[in-house]
Amino acid sequence: MIYHAEYAWLGAGTGAGTGVGAGVGDEVAPDVLIETTGDRFTRVVPGVPAPPDAVRLPGLTLPGMADAHSHAFHRALRGRVQAGRGTFWTWREQMYAVAARLDPDSYHAFAKAVYAEMALAGISCVGEFHYLHHGPDGTPYGDPNAMGEALIEAAREAGIRITLLDTCYLTGGIGKDLEGPQHRFGDGTAAAWADRVSALRPAGPAHALIGAAIHSVRAVPREQIQAVAAWAERHAAPLHVHLSEQPAENLACQEAYGRTPTELLADGGALGARTVAVHATHLRDTDIELLGGTRTGVCMCPTTERDLADGIGPARDLVAAGSPMSLGSDQHAVIDLFEEARAVELDERLRTRHRGHWTAGELLAAATTDGHAALGWPEAGRIEPGAHADLVTVGLDSVRLAGSTPGHLAESVVFAASAADVRHVVVSGREVVRDGHHRLVDDVPAALFAAITAVTQ
């Protein structure tokens, strides 16, 4: 295929493994000819006129975006968990109620709708942090990976790639048994978790990767952390972990082990360049040094961190210390990586009372190049020959972006665009969204409605 982008952001596509902190540019190139063969880019030439057979992409074209932290089933909570004054307990009660209702069929339909919403928002790859493994009472399904396979198939049908971060979740807190709906999450031991995950093989075309996750130091005891990390090491797989989202976790970890959660993960060999710490909100300076020094990635989920009153994590300090940054919509209060990207900067402004922590290019790199790398797809999230042919075109003709100038398009899109401005999406060479309509899922709102109704009524 031959595409011709009116403007394209190639900032992260000019070198390998830039890393967010490396001063990625905000530059946007006009008139970019983009050729694809199969699922890859084969030629990218800025500043040339459109050949007659090219598909025109009016607006600003970006690489595909990666939603590096997703709990698909939380999409059912949008709006509902703000009822009344919407306390944390409102949220948790409803989250567990939904978790208890899902089975492989309903989760397949549910995730397909959510991933289709992601595609419409310009997301070409999702990192699904998956722990709804077993039946409601904890009994494994006939196929013990039925739930994970349902998610992989859902992504395929929604037209996006997935890294299934199969999550080890063993305890309901440090030293506490699983309770109620948590029984679904548990494999008993990390070894049993590893056996199950090792049997999981993505079927069909290569749209899926299997990664590992440690739910948190609350849910995986110290002596089991190493086994999960070893599995990820052995499979050269991404390893994600919820880290220090709430001060209560830090406190419990200190009391039980005399270590911070970051230190505990380091002890278990769980930090490193394939690991991503999600949230990383309440850290000591020494934690930041440990994460940055080991090149452990960080995934910020600012709309969730706002929603759950977690606080504002030290994203800038982490990146300065050496951690690449990715972004996640997590509980999907909204699915809009532009909102996540700008929130990283805006919340840092609230925290520090100064502007100017990140360039638009750095934030776009987090949403694209570094996000894909965090999910084990280093050859995606950049518009350059050899990379996965993902394209996301943002229309500049809405009232939100009207008046943007070529010199500031990256800034305009990061700071003012909405997921509603995404017009055209190509994932691994396949056109998934055209003119704002999903080509594989005919009516995404109806699919969401049906899926949510099925698990909430």
Added chain:
Amino acid sequence: MIYHAEYAWLGAGTGAGTGVGAGVGDEVAPDVLIETTGDRFTRVVPGVPAPPDAVRLPGLTLPGMADAHSHAFHRALRGRVQAGRGTFWTWREQMYAVAARLDPDSYHAFAKAVYAEMALAGISCVGEFHYLHHGPDGTPYGDPNAMGEALIEAAREAGIRITLLDTCYLTGGIGKDLEGPQHRFGDGTAAAWADRVSALRPAGPAHALIGAAIHSVRAVPREQIQAVAAWAERHAAPLHVHLSEQPAENLACQEAYGRTPTELLADGGALGARTVAVHATHLRDTDIELLGGTRTGVCMCPTTERDLADGIGPARDLVAAGSPMSLGSDQHAVIDLFEEARAVELDERLRTRHRGHWTAGELLAAATTDGHAALGWPEAGRIEPGAHADLVTVGLDSVRLAGSTPGHLAESVVFAASAADVRHVVVSGREVVRDGHHRLVDDVPAALFAAITAVTQ
């Protein structure tokens, strides 16, 4: 006209002068018959089938929203002021550059486009905090109110109501002369300001009110505050003032006068139920008591306060103390009162680390009823007989709102809707937006583009 709303939020319409803190409900009524005559509602009946001649409004219908704090010309800065690392100085330099370029004709075209964007976002009334009074060197135009009149006309042509908050701006800081572009802002003395404003009479139909504003205690010396307050008192007009947006203002005020800005305003008789303090970010407890005790309103502008790194104001404490709350998009980094409304709650969560400070109904009341009251339109912002016939219908058929249930529609819209979801807007009985298209300004993005280009190139 007869409308039939699939759902309508009537929460703030069931009593007079509720005030945000009074526990306004989140309830949404189905099948609401709404009749208008001229510019007013004449009949509102929930729970009845649609008569055949009714205009159907599928989705959730809200009262008109009030954008209680606007600097229309800042719309030119969207995106641009994030260039590079986007420091405060990037912002201020560009803001003054745009301020220097406008004249009555270009400002009319500019504001018309911005107000049309507001209409598309469901805003039926704007509070324009206006201080671009004179020619670039400070010489008054032949008609010294030419700029204000241009704004009033712009609102009329864009189909929304306006409260022109004509702003007294005399000094470039406490004890400092005006400098450079600031010369446009100055009237010399509050008495000269009052003479000019007294000559300002809205022409044409009753879509405009004249209010007063004290730019800030930085720009209006102590001895001149009283004259502005007296003018507002004499005309029973709204009086707005930027208050304690930055700690530097508090410090300068203490050093010069030995008073907080709030105390200085109280000394000048500038607080009270017709006054609105904008931002009110950095306050002492005694300031909060003074504001609440005098029923002085507060206008929160959270997307601006994020953008300018101002910090998070004590909105909840202010309302608890007695201040009604309104919302403003201020510099228009985005024009989306849903985003402003949820940001009040979400930023309070970041500040306190707890959820659940505001109900969706309280936040909607701030955007509608209390916003209009803050602009001197107490008979607007509520769907009830006698009130201005303003209707804003939010479509529930986007991926953002799909899966919302009737029991949680107010929450879903406040926490997940975007201005892009506004489908239908009626202002004072006139249909201004239908199916997302502005009926009076044919191509709003093109109008924005032309207006912004004219003052930035």
